[in-house]
Amino acid sequence: MDGEPSQPPNGSWLLNQNGSNAEATLAVNLTFSSYYQHSSPVAAMFIVAYGVIFLLCMVGNTLVCFTVLRNRHMRTVTNMFILNLAVSDLLVGIFCMPTTLVDNLITGWPFDNATCKMSGLVQGMSVSASVFTLVAIAVERFRCIVHPFREKLTLRKALLTIAVIWALALLILCPSAVTLTVTREEHHFLVDARNRSYPLYSCWEAWPEQGMRKVYTAVLFTHIYLAPLALMVVMYARIARKLCKAAGPARDGDEAVAEGGRAARRKVRVVHMLVMVALFFTLSWLPLWALLLLIDYGQLSEPQLHLVTVYAFPFAHWLAFFNSSANPIIYGYFNENFRRGFQAAFRAQLCPPQWxxxxxxxxxxxxxxxxxxxxxxxxxxxxxxxxxxxxxxxxxxxxxxxxxxxxxxxxxxxxxxxxxxxxxxxxxxxxx
Structure with missing residues (x-):
C-alpha cells in the first residue's frame, strides 16, 4: 500500500518555521524502518525458494486434478479426497504464496484490506480443509481395512463429505476473516534506498481484547492440528495392526496365495502413501504453529520479536507451503497409477489420442x-x-x-x- 513518498527523514522537515518544542518532541518519538527487510542476496534466495515451490505446486497439483478427472478408473473415493487435497493446495499456491513472499521481503503490509482478508481466509481454509480431508481419508481407509464388511463410502457420500469439510473450514476461520484488517502505524515510517519515507501499514487481527486472540489461536491449534493428528495416529496404528495380523487367503493353491499376497502388498503401499502424506503435513506445519504459539504466549522482547518476524516466519511459511508442493511427488512415488497419469499428461500435447x-x-x-x-x-x-x-x-x-x-x-x-x-x-x- 504505497503512497507518494514524503520528504526525506533528515529531521529538519519535522520542524515548522518557528521550531516549536511540541514538534521537536514529536520528531524524537518517530520510528524509521528499512523498506526492505533483507539484503539483496537474502532476498534473492527467498525469491528463488518461493518460486520453486510455487512452480512445483502449480504443476504437480494440476497434474493430480488432470489425472483423476480425465481417467474414469481413477475416480475412487480415496482419489476424490486426494483431488480435494490438490484443490486446496492450488488455492494456497495462488492466493497465499505470492502475497506471503512480498510480505516477507517488504516491511509492513504492501497490499489493500481486501487482500489482507482474502489471503488470511484462503490460507486458513485451505489448511483446515487439508487436515479435515486427511482425517476423512484415514477414516475411509480404517473402515475398508479394519471393518471390511461394513457399508462402503460411495462417491456421492464422499462428495458430500468434501462439501461439509469446506463448510467447516469456512466456519472455523470466520472470526479470523472478520478481525483481519489493515491499519496505519502512527509515528512509524519506512525508508527506501533513495532515502524516501513511506507510511507503515500492518495486516493483523484486531481483536477487542488481546486475550481473545490467544484463546482463538489455542482453539485453532487444537481443532485443526493437535486433535486431527491424534485421531490419524490412532486410526493408522489400528490399520497397521490389522495388516500385520491379516490372515492368509481362504482358498488353497499357489495362484490364490500369490493373489492374496499381491492384494496385501497393494493395501500396504496405499497405506504407506497416505501415512507419508499425513506425516509430511504434520512436520511441515509444526514450525509455523510453534511460532504462532510463541508469539501469543512467549512474551518476547522487541529484538527477539524482530528476529522471529524477519527470519523465522519466512522459513516456517516456506516449509508449510512446501507441503502443498510435495504431495504430488509422494503420489507419484508410491502410486503407479498417478505416475502413469502424470506421464500421460506430459505426453498429451506431443502424442494425440489414437482412435x-x-x-x-x-x-x-x-x-x-x-x-x-x-x-x-x-x-x-x-x-x-x-x-x-x-x-x-x-x-x-x-x-x-x-x-x-x-x-x-x-x-x-x-x-x-x-x-x-x-x-x-x-x-x-x-x-x-
Missing part, C-alpha cells in the same frame, strides 16, 4: 504374426484403478481384461498408437 476399436490392437501387422489375445483375471484394487467403495460408486467389478504384450488393456479406452505410449490406458499384468 479406433480393439480390433486394430490385435490385428495382423505387416511382417508379424497375428497377436494372440489372452485374458487375465482382475480383482479390484484400493489405490486408483478400482474402488473399494462398492457397486454404487461406479467402480469396475472383478472381471477379465485382454492381455497384450504383458500388459492389460482397459475395455473402454483406445489402444496404444504406433508412435506414442498412452501409459494410463494399460497396466502391467504382474502389478495388478
Amino acid at each position: 479406433g476399436g480393439h480390433k486394430q490392437a490385435y490385428s495382423e501387422r505387416p511382417g508379424r504374426l497375428l497377436r494372440r489375445r489372452v485374458l487375465v483375471d482382475v480383482q479390484p484394487s484400493d489405490s486408483g484403478l478400482p474402488s473399494e467403495s462398492g457397486p454404487s460408486s461406479g467402480a469396475p467389478r472383478p472381471g477379465r481384461l485382454p492381455l497384450r504384450n504383458g500388459r492389460v488393456a482397459h475395455k473402454d479406452e483406445p489402444p496404444e498408437g504406433p508412435g506414442c505410449s498412452h501409459l494410463p490406458l494399460t497396466i502391467p499384468a504382474w502389478n495388478i
Whole structure:
C-alpha cells in the first residue's frame, strides 16, 4: 500500500518555521524502518525458494486434478479426497504464496484490506480443509481395512463429505476473516534506498481484547492440528495392526496365495502413501504453529520479536507451503497409477489420442504374426484403478481384461498408437 513518498527523514522537515518544542518532541518519538527487510542476496534466495515451490505446486497439483478427472478408473473415493487435497493446495499456491513472499521481503503490509482478508481466509481454509480431508481419508481407509464388511463410502457420500469439510473450514476461520484488517502505524515510517519515507501499514487481527486472540489461536491449534493428528495416529496404528495380523487367503493353491499376497502388498503401499502424506503435513506445519504459539504466549522482547518476524516466519511459511508442493511427488512415488497419469499428461500435447476399436490392437501387422489375445483375471484394487467403495460408486467389478504384450488393456479406452505410449490406458499384468 504505497503512497507518494514524503520528504526525506533528515529531521529538519519535522520542524515548522518557528521550531516549536511540541514538534521537536514529536520528531524524537518517530520510528524509521528499512523498506526492505533483507539484503539483496537474502532476498534473492527467498525469491528463488518461493518460486520453486510455487512452480512445483502449480504443476504437480494440476497434474493430480488432470489425472483423476480425465481417467474414469481413477475416480475412487480415496482419489476424490486426494483431488480435494490438490484443490486446496492450488488455492494456497495462488492466493497465499505470492502475497506471503512480498510480505516477507517488504516491511509492513504492501497490499489493500481486501487482500489482507482474502489471503488470511484462503490460507486458513485451505489448511483446515487439508487436515479435515486427511482425517476423512484415514477414516475411509480404517473402515475398508479394519471393518471390511461394513457399508462402503460411495462417491456421492464422499462428495458430500468434501462439501461439509469446506463448510467447516469456512466456519472455523470466520472470526479470523472478520478481525483481519489493515491499519496505519502512527509515528512509524519506512525508508527506501533513495532515502524516501513511506507510511507503515500492518495486516493483523484486531481483536477487542488481546486475550481473545490467544484463546482463538489455542482453539485453532487444537481443532485443526493437535486433535486431527491424534485421531490419524490412532486410526493408522489400528490399520497397521490389522495388516500385520491379516490372515492368509481362504482358498488353497499357489495362484490364490500369490493373489492374496499381491492384494496385501497393494493395501500396504496405499497405506504407506497416505501415512507419508499425513506425516509430511504434520512436520511441515509444526514450525509455523510453534511460532504462532510463541508469539501469543512467549512474551518476547522487541529484538527477539524482530528476529522471529524477519527470519523465522519466512522459513516456517516456506516449509508449510512446501507441503502443498510435495504431495504430488509422494503420489507419484508410491502410486503407479498417478505416475502413469502424470506421464500421460506430459505426453498429451506431443502424442494425440489414437482412435479406433480393439480390433486394430490385435490385428495382423505387416511382417508379424497375428497377436494372440489372452485374458487375465482382475480383482479390484484400493489405490486408483478400482474402488473399494462398492457397486454404487461406479467402480469396475472383478472381471477379465485382454492381455497384450504383458500388459492389460482397459475395455473402454483406445489402444496404444504406433508412435506414442498412452501409459494410463494399460497396466502391467504382474502389478495388478
